[in-house]
Amino acid sequence: NAGVTQTPKFQVLKTGQSMTLQCAQDMNHNSMYWYRQDPGMGLRLIYYSASEGTTDKGEVPNGYNVSRLNKREFSLRLESAAPSQTSVYFCASMREMSPQHFGDGTRLSIL
Amino acid sequence: AQSVTQPDIHITVSEGASLELRCNYSYGATPYLFWYVQSPGQGLQLLLKYFSGDTLVQGIKGFEAEFKRSQSSFNLRKPSVHWSDAAEYFCAVGANGNEKLTFGTGTRLTIIP
Numbered sequence: 001n002a003g004v005t006q007t008p009k010f011q012v013l014k015t016g017q018s019m020t021l022q023c024a025q026d027m028n029h030n031s032m033y034w035y036r037q038d039p040g041m042g043l044r045l046i047y048y049s050a051s052e053g054t055t056d057k058g059e060v061p062n063g064y065n066v067s068r069l070n071k072r073e074f075s076l077r078l079e080s081a082a083p084s085q086t087s088v089y090f091c092a093s094m095r096e097m098s099p100q101h102f103g104d105g106t107r108l109s110i111l
Numbered sequence: 112a113q114s115v116t117q118p119d120i121h122i123t124v125s126e127g128a129s130l131e132l133r134c135n136y137s138y139g140a141t142p143y144l145f146w147y148v149q150s151p152g153q154g155l156q157l158l159l160k161y162f163s164g165d166t167l168v169q170g171i172k173g174f175e176a177e178f179k180r181s182q183s184s185f186n187l188r189k190p191s192v193h194w195s196d197a198a199e200y201f202c203a204v205g206a207n208g209n210e211k212l213t214f215g216t217g218t219r220l221t222i223i224p
Contacts, residue, residue, distance in 0.1 A: 004154075031210045033211075035214075040120070040216060041216060042201060042214040042215055042216040042217050043155075043201070043214040044214075045211060045212075048210065048211060050210055058211070090154060090155070092155075094210065096210075097162065099145055099157045099160050100157075100212060101157075102147075102154040102155040102156075103154055104153060104154045105152075105153075105154055
């Protein structure tokens with residue numbers, strides 16, 4: 001099984017451009033998450049989805065939108081990218097009473 | 112609200128030496144606790160978890176951690192480190208019925224020959 005798959009792995013954007021990061025899991029997990037990782041700050045939760053059809057804000061949601069397309073897929077959209085959104089983005093999924101499983105990340109640079 | 116503190120930003124140990132990485136958490140009830148490891152350019156891999164029961168938990172790669180409620184700690188240990196253990200380590204806390212995790216800022220481990 002692939003686990004959690006994120007696409008793309010790398011991306012460079014210009015300020016003001018839009019982009020959607022894709023995440024898919026094949027473990028039949030209910031909950032899915034988007035984090036950003038910045039040096040010295042650990043992982044910070046952007047948005048999460050506890051089940052298909054629901055989404056909630058995390059710690060740092062400003063500038064982002066999400067869509068839980070179905071049980072497998074959870075996408076993160078940057079409508080107008082800003083340099084402060086340069087980061088590594090991780091998607092994760094979990095089922096109840098179990099650890100989160102992480103993808104390999106998307107490295108996003110905004111010039 | 113829950114929080115996690117990893118007081119050591121960077122630790123250097125010699126290969127073969129013992130290791131302890133510190134993690135302190137803040138949460139009102141019994142927490143769910145996790146240690147993850149991240150190698151450069153990779154995602155996070157679960158090392159071990161504590162949900163309930165025995166407070167000394169064993170994980171992969173020879174790691175263990177001990178939950179100490181009185182000290183609000185969940186320190187990670189390994190008796191003898193290998194060069195391949197060089198990575199960044201994250202402690203995380205969650206709560207029963209709440210799917211959100213809170214991560215510490217991480218400890219970067221360097222191994223010297």
